[in-house]
Amino acid sequence: MSDVLYLDDLKVGQVFVSPTHALDAAQIKAFARAFDPQPFHLDEEAAAATFFKGLAASGWHTAAITMKLLASTEPGIAGGLIGAGAEISWPQATRPGDVLQVTSEILEVVPSRSRPERGMATMRSQTRNQRGEVLQILTSKLVVPRRPAG
Amino acid sequence: MSDVLYLDDLKVGQVFVSPTHALDAAQIKAFARAFDPQPFHLDEEAAAATFFKGLAASGWHTAAITMKLLASTEPGIAGGLIGAGAEISWPQATRPGDVLQVTSEILEVVPSRSRPERGMATMRSQTRNQRGEVLQILTSKLVVPRRPAG
Numbered sequence: 001m002s003d004v005l006y007l008d009d010l011k012v013g014q015v016f017v018s019p020t021h022a023l024d025a026a027q028i029k030a031f032a033r034a035f036d037p038q039p040f041h042l043d044e045e046a047a048a049a050t051f052f053k054g055l056a057a058s059g060w061h062t063a064a065i066t067m068k069l070l071a072s073t074e075p076g077i078a079g080g081l082i083g084a085g086a087e088i089s090w091p092q093a094t095r096p097g098d099v100l101q102v103t104s105e106i107l108e109v110v111p112s113r114s115r116p117e118r119g120m121a122t123m124r125s126q127t128r129n130q131r132g133e134v135l136q137i138l139t140s141k142l143v144v145p146r147r148p149a150g
Numbered sequence: 151m152s153d154v155l156y157l158d159d160l161k162v163g164q165v166f167v168s169p170t171h172a173l174d175a176a177q178i179k180a181f182a183r184a185f186d187p188q189p190f191h192l193d194e195e196a197a198a199a200t201f202f203k204g205l206a207a208s209g210w211h212t213a214a215i216t217m218k219l220l221a222s223t224e225p226g227i228a229g230g231l232i233g234a235g236a237e238i239s240w241p242q243a244t245r246p247g248d249v250l251q252v253t254s255e256i257l258e259v260v261p262s263r264s265r266p267e268r269g270m271a272t273m274r275s276q277t278r279n280q281r282g283e284v285l286q287i288l289t290s291k292l293v294v295p296r297r298p299a300g
Contacts, residue, residue, distance in 0.1 A: 002237050028248065031214075034214070034218070035214040035215065035217050036214070036217045036220045036221060037218075038221060038230045038231065039230070049294065050229065050230065051229055051230075051232055052232075052262075058217065059233055060210070060213055060214045060217045063210055063213065064181075064184070064185040064210045064214065065185065067185050067186045067208065067210045068184070068185045068186065068187075071186060071188060079191070079200065079201055080188045080190065080200065080201075082201055082202075083209055083240065083241030084239065084240065085237070085238055085240060086237070086238050086239075087235070087236070087238075088235055088236050088237075089234065089235030090233065090234065111244070120171065125163060135224060143201065145153060145208060147292065
């Protein structure tokens with residue numbers, strides 16, 4: 001086995017499990033101040049009266065932590081994780097105290113017709129908390145190099 | 151006109167334009183260190199030898215800045231911007247020196263059958279740089295309250 005995976009090494013159904021990330025209220029508020037300064041991401045008391053009924057992480061914070069966990073999942077993809085696009089949903093709010101972990105499954109592997117040195121893999125990554133509740137489902141199209149000949 | 155928009159105020163074809171955000175290499179690297187520590191987001195020299203051929207922002211950084219710009223677009227949505235899910239694509243890399251601006255268009259407005267107090271709006275947000283190049287296309291499903299009676 002090599003240290004990194006090429007398109008040729010990816011198979012439909014292959015599963016990868018990430019390390020974990022423990023989230024707290026301070027991280028939620030810091031991300032929100034920078035990128036999503038809405039009351040339900042900034043302040044417990046203000047959040048209580050909103051749709052979320054309590055402090056919740058920005059969905060983009062959950063996405064960013066998911067990226068961090070994917071980037072530290074072994075084995076890595078040759079050339080790095082390069083997404084062309086994705087579908088994302090947040091079935092449940094991410095809360096302070098949640099410990100996030102990402103389980104990813106390869107759904108499709110398609111060599112490029114026009115670019116023989118690479119292809120596209122579709123990967124579904126589910127981000128769960130310590131109770132197994134699904135917080136985010138991300139289905140991404142990744143650009144993955146073919147194994148160089150020789 | 152009220153200060154905020156309810157589902158009843160949203161019409162297909164309505165367009166909203168955000169303020170701008172100037173991105174530099176320091177911001178790109180800081181986000182990458184926290185959430186996407188891959189060479190092409192961390193270091194100019196290392197990035198030169200990659201798919202991106204130079205320092206590029208994490209797609210999730212572009213998404214987070216887009217969120218910031220959407221949150222500061224007037225008029226706001228009643229109850230805040232609450233996404234149930236989205237499709238996202240990055241047709242072109244976001245680079246140091248790019249000045250980002252988001253133009254959003256309402257694509258669909260659907261009152262909920264089961265929850266008379268709210269509905270779903272589909273919005274397409276295109277994030278462009280100062281040259282008008284499209285860096286990200288985000289199509290989001292937003293949870294939007296109906297205007298309260300009376």
